[in-house]
Amino acid sequence: MEQLIKNPSTDKLVDEPIVTKYLQERWSPRSFSKEPIAPTDLRRIFEAGATAMSSFNEQPWNIILTHKGDPTYEKLFHCLSEYNQEWVHFAPVLGAVIAKKYFTKSRKENRHRFYDSGAFMAYASLQASELGYQIHQMAGFSPGKLMMDLKIPHVYEAATMFVIGKPDSPEKLPVNLRKQEQEEQTRKEVSSFIFADKWGDPYHFDE
Numbered sequence: 001m002e003q004l005i006k007n008p009s010t011d012k013l014v015d016e017p018i019v020t021k022y023l024q025e026r027w028s029p030r031s032f033s034k035e036p037i038a039p040t041d042l043r044r045i046f047e048a049g050a051t052a053m054s055s056f057n058e059q060p061w062n063i064i065l066t067h068k069g070d071p072t073y074e075k076l077f078h079c080l081s082e083y084n085q086e087w088v089h090f091a092p093v094l095g096a097v098i099a100k101k102y103f104t105k106s107r108k109e110n111r112h113r114f115y116d117s118g119a120f121m122a123y124a125s126l127q128a129s130e131l132g133y134q135i136h137q138m139a140g141f142s143p144g145k146l147m148m149d150l151k152i153p154h155v156y157e158a159a160t161m162f163v164i165g166k167p168d169s170p171e172k173l174p175v176n177l178r179k180q181e182q183e184e185q186t187r188k189e190v191s192s193f194i195f196a197d198k199w200g201d202p203y204h205f206d207e
């Protein structure tokens with residue numbers, strides 16, 4: 001029998017690795033409850049992100065975090081594509097990931113700035129999921145407008161935007177988004193992208 005382990009957040013005993021559970025529970029909803037997010041939860045979400053690995057430990061990620069009603073929320077909201085504006089207004093928190101383009105020490109270009117910022121957001125997303133929230137990231141926005149309207153220095157670059165909130169009923173969404181909300185997001189079979197000796201030859205996991 002598998003050993004039960006204690007989930008540090010809930011004190012419940014679980015019989016599978018906690019990370020697997022939250023990998024399975026993470027998703028990108030479009031319908032969110034208006035409920036504000038406790039500051040302690042927001043801190044925990046981003047502290048989890050901050051444990052991510054990064055090239056030369058540069059930690060190139062920077063985050064703009066706004067709450068619905070803030071003047072900066074409005075500025076960010078207007079950087080989003082029309083499609084994303086249709087549902088983003090449901091979520092209580094809107095943010096942007098801004099990556100530093102250069103390594104602080106060597107001043108050389110950091111080619112891994114988006115890659116590392118993605119790891120940050122992946123970890124933050126898992127922590128959010130553990131706390132009962134979900135993060136939905138977005139590429140559908142104008143990075144140029146965001147950089148200009150928020151007066152961000154050009155040593156930085158806008159990577160993605162995101163919302164955080166508690167998922168709510170799909171019934172709240174406009175009809176065109178409702179169906180999408182309930183569709184299962186499929187994943188590629190691992191053997192279709194893991195190769196062995198020759199490019200395109202699937203790696204065989206001998207179990």
Ligand SMILES: Cc1cc2nc3c(=O)[nH]c(=O)nc-3n(C[C@H](O)[C@H](O)[C@H](O)COP(=O)(O)O)c2cc1C
Pocket residue numbers: 026027028029084136137138139140141160185
């Ligand atoms: C970098 C990035 C950009 C994305 N851009 C958008 C977007 O602009 N609009 C949107 O509705 N979803 C966006 N998504 C969400 C993806 O569509 C979603 O993650 C994918 O369909 C897998 O679904 P899941 O996150 O529920 O597993 C984005 C996700 C990522 C990671």
